[in-house]
Amino acid sequence: MERLCTLENEIKELRQKLKEKEDEMSKIRRELFGAQGDFRAWIPGQDQLETSFTDAGTVQCGTLPKWAIERYSRQILLKDIGVHGQMKICQAKVLIVGAGGLGCPSAMYLAAAGVGEIGIIDYDVVEITNIHRQVLHFEQDENVSKAESAASTLRSINSRIKVTPYNLQLDSKNAMDIASQYDVILDCTDNVPTRYMLSDLSCFIKKPLISGSALKMEGQLTIYGYRSESHKDDKGSSYQGPCYRCVFPTPPSPDVVGSCSAHGVAGPVPGVIGILQAMEALKIILDMSPDKLLVERMLIFDAEDMTTRTVRLRKRNPSCATCSDNPTVTQLVDYEAYCSAPANDKKKHEARLRTERRIEEKIKRMTGQSYFGFRTHKEGTQKKWIQDVQKSERRLGPSCNSDFCARSNRRYCKKLTDMDRMEIFQKFWKLEWVEKKNYVRSLIDLVPVKRRRICLKNVQCRKVDSKVYNLFFNSEKVEVCRVTFLNTLGIKEAMVRCWLAQKPMKKTVKNRFKSQNLIDYIDKLPIIDSKCPICLDSGSSVKYVDLNVKNQFHLYKIYVNDTLSKNLKPASRKTFSKVLSVKNLRIFKPKNERDVCDLVQEHNDSRNYNFNDDFYHNDLSLKILPQENRITASQVFELMGKGSPLVIDVRAGPEYQMCHVLNTDNRPIDGLRGSNLDQLVGQVEESRDPVIFICRRGNDSQIAAKLVLDRLPEVHRSKVKDMTGGLHAWAAQVDNNFPVY
Structure with a gap:
């Protein structure tokens, strides 16, 4: 045991030294490389950062440096992002309020995507109960500030971004100064007062608020306070979405608001919602249209039956107290008083501990043990109850002497x-x-x-x-x-008097009418046995609803409409799902004739097919051209040094913008058809120099060259060349600084 304690202390010291060295290295890197440690320094228009040349002057990397192309290439390839979109991401600033179950996954993916600056706010410290869902914290981070722990992990994920931890409680006094420095705000908290404060804050500073929540097996996500000058609404005005007050004008009762600590939460649920928050943040940074964002819509995720649905929210309220043209709330207020609830979970925790202690002392009192009773203490005009009066245990009293x-x-x-x-x-x-x-x-x-x-x-x-x-x-x-x-x-006489005065309360019988109504409805549904012979032979008792419905939610909607038409109140969706599960009923819509079983995939007829890698993926080493039409990267480099051959890059536009060889012509392979292909063939026939096709790996270029060769006369066929291995070979044989992605 002594040896174990010694090792634990040594490991703590080593971790502390490692952290100090990492901080020192980050500081030296910023001093040596200056802006290179922060991508936001690469701003379009600075010629010295737009182009990167080899010794022969043949490579251009556009507006992104090599490391950014290699790191973010998989998302740059998307047409919705591209080079211009990646520049926006790398220059963006995102504030995450809460480094918990929602804040951790959203921060992780925003950092990985290359968001230039991330601010993360949390007043709490890491507890062992957080680890199962707050994935930026580790066991050794226990009792460490959540903001500092998250920032340290984010820096290890992406050292090129700036991470600013705020180890404080966000309130009406400091919120404006902090949030005004950022472009997007993520609400990753779990209390109502902070939600109202962040909503008002986003309206005051005109920054969008991406709000997420998760509890038990459910999660919700939407966007409040969205404004866009580049997108117009139906009336031609600048688009503006609702704020939190538009949807919820008055705060709910504190009794109906749940929390993870009181009701629990499945770890993956906040992970899913947090990742979707990061996705919405990236879409806002990329300035996507409001119809593609969760504006005026709320996404609801139910992990219990793995369904998602989107519900329509109220539109912006023209008379809203915060976001209207004539607001009545013009500054941040005391939101704890407004919501009659604490914004700090520690206060809830302390209150819960007091309640737990009160219950514990009550149990001791009811079992005759020694316990602590209450006394009153006056503080000004208020009376305060303090539980610190020692009460003795119940004992057998003396016998009667009468x-x-x-x-x-x-x-x-x-x-x-x-x-x-x-x-x-x-x-x-x-x-x-x-x-x-x-x-x-x-x-x-x-x-x-x-x-x-x-x-x-x-x-x-x-x-x-x-x-x-x-x-x-x-x-x-x-x-x-x-x-x-x-x-x-x-016992004492006062207790006897109290017990005799009170009458025993009658137990209220729960009304089971709605459940019985649901059971009767399901019993009347057309039911069929499984069509899978293997399941039937194995004695499976699963039954299927013989209705043309897509899923369980579709069937529930039919049930609700039918019940409401009879002026009855329908059961909840959770009860509906439970009744189907108890009765072993399922809903299965086959995709084709061979699809007969939803329990075991191998029971379907498709088990006879061998879906190997060759079935899904084409061979990455295509060999569809004769050897005389192939050329190496080194030979292309020599030809470019001697003359000016026609080099055609067949990659998509976003890839070409990322990086390309100088003096090349971009002709995306997807567009090589019809008149475009005829024009290229004519250009090859007129050229006196070789025509070289290049792509990323050497496959698409062969296909493009084959399309041209099939239309060329025999006399011109020798001009067409394909660069073997594509730009990957160029980076290996010609220029090691060329980005490989």
Whole structure:
């Protein structure tokens, strides 16, 4: 054990040293390379950064440096991003509020995508309960600031971006100064006051807010406060989406708001929503149209049945208190007071601990143990309850010393020994609290008084009955005095009075009408057996609904419409799913005639086909041209040094913009048809120099060359050449600085 503790301490010291060295290296890198450590320094229009030449002056890398092309090439290839879009991403600034289950995955993917600057705000420290969903933190980060831990991990993912951690509680005082430095805000919090604050903040600084939430097995995502000058609405004005107040004008009751700590959450659920938040942030940075964004729409993800649906939200409210043309809320306010709920989960945690302690002390009190009671403490005009008064445990009291009880023939006070009384005491305190109440009520008989006396002030006495106390002794109910009764059970007279005054509450029976209505509806659905002979032979009891429905959600919509038409209230979707599961009913829509089983894919007829890699992927080493029409990258470089051959790059436009060899002509292979192909063939016939086709790996260029060769006369065929291995071969044989992507 001592050796283990020593190793743990050594590892902590090494990690601390490693962190110091990494910080020192980042500092030196910024001093040595200056702007090269921050991609936002590469701004279009600076000629010295647009072009990168080889010694022969034959390579151009456009507006992106080599490392950016190699790193982000897979997303640059997308037509929605391209070189221009990647420049926008690398110059963008995103603020993430909350480094938890939503903030971690969104920050991770934004950093990987190359967002130039990421600010991450969180006041909390890493706890072991966070690790299962907050993937930027590790076991060794326990009790470390979440913002610092997340920033450290993000820097290890992408050292080219700037990450700014804010280890503080975002509130009305500091929110404006921090958020105004960023372009997009991500709401990754889990409390209502912060949501209202961030919504108002996004309206004041005119920055979009991407709001996500996750609880249990469900997640939600939408965009608030979206504004766009480049996109117009139906009236021709600048597009403006709703804010959080437009959709939820008044805050909900704190009692109906859940949290991960109280209700739990499945780790992948916030991961899915957080990644989608990152995707929406990238789309906003790329200035995509509002109809492609979650503006005026909310995406709802249900992991229980793996379904997603999008619901339409309210449009922007022209009289909204925050985002209207004449707002009534013009500055950030106290949102904890406005929502009657704490914005800091630590306050909730402390309140929950107080509640848990109160429950724990209550259990001790109800089982007769020593516990802490309450006392009142005045602070000004307010009264505060403090639970710190030590109460002793319940004990067996002394026996009765009354002479009247000793002479009485009816009372058993003197006949009960201390052993008998101890047995009754122990049996009583083993009962549940409700059973204790009923036990005491059953032992006390209320006898009406014969004559109600007149008090001193000529007022009739309030006493309406007398109490006759009994105990169970030898399975019989025997009468005892009040002192013996109270001391034997270890209770006080005030408690007895309270129990006798209260009547037991009647249990309310839950109305099962909606569930029964749903069961009757499902029982009337047309049901068929499985069409899979293998499942039937194995004794499978799965049944299928014989209706033309796409999925379970489609069937639920039909059920809701049918139920509402009968003026009945439908059951919830969760109950609907549970009833189908209990009845072992499934919904299966075959894709083709061979698709007969949804339980085991191998049961379908497609099991007879051999889907190997060759079935899906073409051979990357095409050899469709004769050897006389092939040429190496080194030979192309020599020809370019001697003359000016016609070099045709058949890659797509975004790839060509990323990087290309100088003095080449871009003719995307997708466009080589019809008149474009005829024009190229004529250009080859007129050329006196070789015509060389190039692409990334040497496959598309062969296809393009083959299209031209098939249309050329025999006399011109020798001009057409394909560069073997494409630009990958160029980077290996000619210029090592050429980006390989």
